[in-house]
Amino acid sequence: MxxxxxxxxxxxxxxxxxxxxxxxxxxxxxxxxxxxxxxxxxxxxxxxxSVEAARKVLSNRVIELLSAIKENKGASISELARILRRSPSNVYRDLAELARWRIIKLREDGRKKVPEIIAKKIEIEIL
Structure with missing residues (x-):
């Protein structure tokens, strides 16, 4: 499989x-x-x-982060951390991984970085 x-x-x-x-x-x-x-x-x-990357993207923590980004457009990393009750460093680590996989991009907005979701769809096929 x-x-x-x-x-x-x-x-x-x-x-x-x-x-x-x-x-x-x-x-x-x-x-x-x-x-x-x-x-x-x-x-x-x-x-x-990769399956490993998909496993991380589909984790509850990352799905919650992606939902927060979508619901709070323009929110900075520290604002997202406050909303999610997580440390900014942990949120940044997840965002850096999502950016590496090109699920999001981090846009500079003055001194802060603002995540934007660029993925439109994730498909899983069993061949």
């Missing part, structure tokens, strides 16, 4: 970096469409997620 986990997400500025575009032909094609059509409508990127 094989399990495949796929994340559908919005492209980030880092995805359009020339080094990244050289390594990923699908992204290069997406960027070409942007340039040719002059459109800025977001496209969806599909990426595989």
């Amino acid at each position: 094989t399990i495949k986990i796929v994340v559908e997400r919005l492209p980030t500025r880092e995805d359009m970096d020339p080094v990244t575009l050289r390594r990923h032909p699908a992204l290069r094609q997406l960027y070409s469409l942007y340039e040719e059509e002059g459109e800025v409508a977001p496209k969806i990127i599909r990426e595989n997620l």
Whole structure:
């Protein structure tokens, strides 16, 4: 039995970096469409997620964090920590993992970092 986990997400500025575009032909094609059509409508990127990463993303603690981000748009890490009654360092650690897996991105807003959810869907297939 094989399990495949796929994340559908919005492209980030880092995805359009020339080094990244050289390594990923699908992204290069997406960027070409942007340039040719002059459109800025977001496209969806599909990426595989490891079973280990999915296990962490689907934990109660992380789902609670993602819900808090969605319900409190623009909340900083320390504000989310207060809302969730967790330490800011633990919240930051979870956010850093989510950013590494490209479930969220951390946006600079002055001196604070604000998480934004960029994943639109996580699919689990049993093959």
